[in-house]
Amino acid sequence: MQTWLPAEFMQTSEGKAADAILRSCVHCGFCNAACPTYTLLGNELDGPRGRIYQIKGLLEGSPVTAQTQSHLDRCLTCRACETACPSGVQYAKLLDIGRAEIAKRVPRSVPQRLLRRALRWIIPSTRRFGLMLMLARALRPLLPSAVQRYIPLAKPSGVWPQVRHSRRMLILAGCVQPVLEPGIDSSLARLLDRHGISAVPVYAGCCGAVSHHLTAAEQTHAHIKTTIDALWPSIESGIEAIITTAGGCGAMLRDYRHILREDAEYSAKAARVTELCRDPVQIIEALPIDAAAKGRRVAFQAPCSLVNALKLEGRVEAVLQRVGFDVLPVQESALCCGSAGTYSILQAGLANELRERKLKNLYLAEPEIIATANIGCLTHLNAASQIPVAHWLSLLEMD
Template sequence: MQTRIPEHIRETVAGAEAEGILRNCVHCGFCNATCPTYQLLGDELDGPRGRIYQIKDLLEGGEVTRRTQQHLDRCLTCRNCETTCPSGVEYGRLVDIGRELVEARVARPWRERAARRALRVVIPEPRRFRALLGLGRLARPVLPAGLRRRIPARQAAGTWPAPRHARHMLCLTGCAQPALAPRTDAAAARVLDAVGVSLVAAPAGCCGAVDQHLAAPEAARARMRANIDAWWPALEAGAEGILVTASGCGAQVRDYGHLLADDPDYAERAARVSEAVRDPVEVLTAEQLATLRPDPAPRVAVQEPCTLQHGQKLGGRLTALLQGAGLETVPVAEGHLCCGSAGTYSLLQPGLAGQLRQRKLGHLTAGEPEVIATANIGCQHHLEAASPVPVRHWLELFDPEEIA
């Protein structure tokens, strides 16, 4: 794609990166075929190719309107288009840049500004999020049904094994997951302990994804730097890697090296942190999980999150791991399409997110599974609010504490 981006924009880090991404696009439109919002709305401007043209026009000095902002807001950043694209266009990074530029030029209505600010102030802060969730649980009996379904019951984490193995890894517990589903990381610790790896909770909070995708890149970078500072001593002391049980957070931390590449104080360490990230699928594929399989084993519908498939490029690995451990997995149509969670998307775009969830649940339940297994807290929370079948992180299927 030819561009006419003014020099003063091309000379910026974001401008130069955006131009390089745009030049890789060949206008083919294959991306629209796998774009969830294009599938629902049928509008070229609500597909990747249309959004690319809007961002190109923005960078070249064209008019930017509220409508431009809305079309970019409707993007899930699922990055399905990246997997589809034959030219390797890094669309996810391009749409982040576009949103940042539009945010600076188009004023939002005050309600939207307040909602987005509230999400950035509450979700990434574990104490605030836990407190708000606690209030929601107290009020749950009198809340409207739609809101009540969004508030999960309190969950016991169970025991976290003390470190005892020569092999050890850090575990990014994150911000929302410890309150919504504390059993996930504890189950990860128990499963890894059973295969000879000790898991140690990392001293950190939000990975930065909430700020990153809500057009607040500097706030995101500040969180990244704080995390790197917190994890560095353990990595230097011999930690095997950083286990991230939420695939959305894993995709974000894998990008630290890229997102901080222009930071002279952090670039080198950020690159090493990105290289150290491990999804549980990568760590446990080589282990004998069949010995931890429940008996009888449930029929499982696998929901591989977009951040696992398209963000971390681990598509198909979770299904293969479960099958290799002897679990029966049912066929799931349109497994590549987003469930509608997408971080804060389900809160900011509830209509579209709800349609995508119903479509996804229709496919997940068609094979009459006993449980839906996922790899991301956002997908789990979003799906279980409307699912007739239990939705669990896949690690819980092998949790020694439950099987015992």
């Protein structure tokens, strides 16, 4: 597609990147069929091709309104459009540029600004999020049952084995997962320990994904740098990999190289973190794990981060199959469940519609359990599911 971006903007790295991405789009519309919001709303402006046009217009200086911003806000950043696109359009990078630009030109309402600020203040801090959850749990019995479902009960953290092997990997804990499901990382640590690999936990708070989704660049960079600083001594001591058990955090770590590419002090370190980052499945599929699950029926909800950002489609299902689970087919498996970071709070109506649709598809083959690979999807689905939802790593300890 032809572009007419302002000369001044074209001098910036964002301008050059946006121009290249816009030019790679041939407006064929193949992406629309893969898009959850286009599927639900049927409006071209709520699909990837329409959003690309709107971003092109706003970057070229056309007038924009709160309505334009709302079409961009409704995007889940699930990146299903990227997977579907035959021209390799890097939609998510363009959306980041478009959202940052429209944020400068269309002020949000005061309640919206306060809500977004509160989310950026609470969620990335394990301590603050933990306190809020503790308070909610204390009030839980007084609340209607429909609200209680959104307050998960406390879970055991499990035993973390001592560091005793020469092979070592880091497990980055992230922000909300240590509070909501502390047992996921220790399950992985025990599994690795049984196969001669010691896992070292790293608690550095948010990886930056929350503020990145909320278009807060300064805070995103600060979180990334804090994470890199926490990881760096172990990286220098020669660890093999950095593992994140939340697919969303894994996708974020993969973007560190790109996000800090112009930072004189951190660009090389960020690139090293991106190089070392692994999803658990990339480690586990190489281990000789015994089959112990004895045909239990599981439906796997593949998070968008795993499929579209990390490009690991089908890999977890293959491991589950290998260890004895009966992995059931899931219709519309590529459609986002609606969690998408803070989306389930900021766009609750659409998020709930997507969740209902996802759960119906997951129930179809009558699973005993639903598995997933991202804390956001797990919590979002569990709040409404009639069947327990667990991280697939927890399933590996079942017999």
